[in-house]
Amino acid sequence: MYAFGEVEIIAKIRNAEGHISNIDANKNKRRTAFIKFASSAVLLCLIIFVYTFAWFTMNKNADVAGGDMKSASLPFELKTEGTEGFLDSCLDSSYKRLDSDSVVLTTADGQSIQWLVTKDNNANNYKDSDTNEDDTGIHPGSHGVLRFWIVPKEQQTIKVNYNLKITPYKKQYPTTTDGKTDYDAKPSPVALGESDKTLAAYVDSHILFFRHHDGKYYSDMLDDDLEEEIKFAENNDGELQPCEVTVYWVWPETLGEAVLENSSKGVICQTINGTNEVLKKLNKDPGGFLKGYYGESKLTQDDITKNYSRLSIQYNNADEDIGDYIMFLMAEMTVSPINSVN
């Protein structure tokens, strides 16, 4: 038999246990709430950190060296001078166009600009009141220069990468009401498709762009990427001056002019350190250089000389295809900085 006091104690203990379990429950509830709060806080911190990190490195490069984060700002802008190329209305709206003066400059929010042309700096796309429309446009045998400037910011010596992308557009003629193609009407430009791979290869291998020309030979082909180190000159006040970058473009008229160093007309490229840049390009894809080519996958100058009449016709036929089907090319030069890790 329990005494009243024992029952009271038991009851009190029971109550206390209930109270404790209440407290526990509350504690659990608070703990859960705190965990929820803590994990969202952690996630929020992570997001803020990553975004601010991105803000610091937007338009800049970040180098990682042994866990250190070092960031440098884009050390240049691009500038072009002159007037609009007469087909530049075909450029999409992302390209900043000429509005006043005769200069266009890239900026952080205008990263793409129109490549302006002048009378002696063009791709046969310069037109003024004196220019005959027949003199515009390129064909085999055409050559010239296109120039732009790299404008320095603070760094005097920079390393840049040039990437020149050529995008061809082909002609599409409208059809008349009776289903025939109307060749008298003006064609409209159409991007090349999957079935036009060889045509694109002809354009890429026949219309060439180089960084240097010594008066006779072209060198440093702008095919994919080309790196260059630039040291900006200083004027008398110690200010850094923009660096002129000249791109030489050429469409060799014959196969001999393109690759044969014993060609009577004069070859455009010499063999330097065992490599002739145009021959190297030919051998990357002979079928995309010569129309209907079959045979060896690596041609030497001797091979070409021995089979010259056959191969030359194939070169000319590829040129004829370019002329027949391609309406115009969009030439895009992208300049990006290369940072050294030190």
Place this chain on the structure above:
Amino acid sequence: MVKFKELMKTIQLKWNGLSRSKKIQASAAAVVTLVLVIGLPVFAWFTSERKTATVIKINAPTTIKIGAGNEEPVEMIDLSNINVEERLDDENKTRITEGTYVFCVTGKYLSKYDLQIARTTNIDFDYELYRVDSKTYEDVISKGITEKPTVGSGYEIAEYKSGLDGNTYYYPYQTSNSTDDKMQGNVTVKGGFLNAKAGENSHTIGKGEENIGGGTTFHTHNYSSYDKVNEYAEPLYWQVTGLPVTGQVGDVGFVDYYVLKIKWENKNLTNNKETDMLYITARKSVD
């Protein structure tokens, strides 16, 4: 560390407590958040470059040219040594009073073109230009049958003997005047002289009077102010415009055949004659 373990345990418990669909939703949400969190700032890194661009026109190659019969190269056209004293091998020994010479205009991406014949006028020949009927006699022309075909009335046949393969090709043409569509027949009537010659002893062509003097643009264009030019050496220009393409080949190409007829009927000519030069030019119609 302990708190971290507890945290993980709680998350684990919570996770196990979720239904399957809720688990899927939670993982999907977490993945998307992660992708956005990583993707957006990385994209910002990729725009560290500058671009400039221009548009370059490609000129189309020549898409019209002159050839001989059977689409052979223009060098195969032979107008030399025209024998004006030749006679037929019949009992009357009938004089042959004309010669026919086949040429073609070939190319692609055209619907209409102009033809011009420019020549000196030393020899008193008459010239006519006929269009070969490629619609009615398409098989004859394209297959180049080597037997002389029979043709309807109103037609004559010009022959071309190929120096390349030795075969003879036949080109039927209507002799009546061409109608306005200029698609066949005698197209001489559809063209005209660009410069005409008049004078007592001048050599006429077709039905034109020829007038070459210092005032015309053609003379000054060819000779500037020099006026001591033999009148028969000065070129006479004849032209027909807007000839439509009739002989389609494939999707874009065409071959149209013509017959140049040179006549000396009722003219007092011998083989001891002078030499003329004749130029045939074709161009895409400009209007």
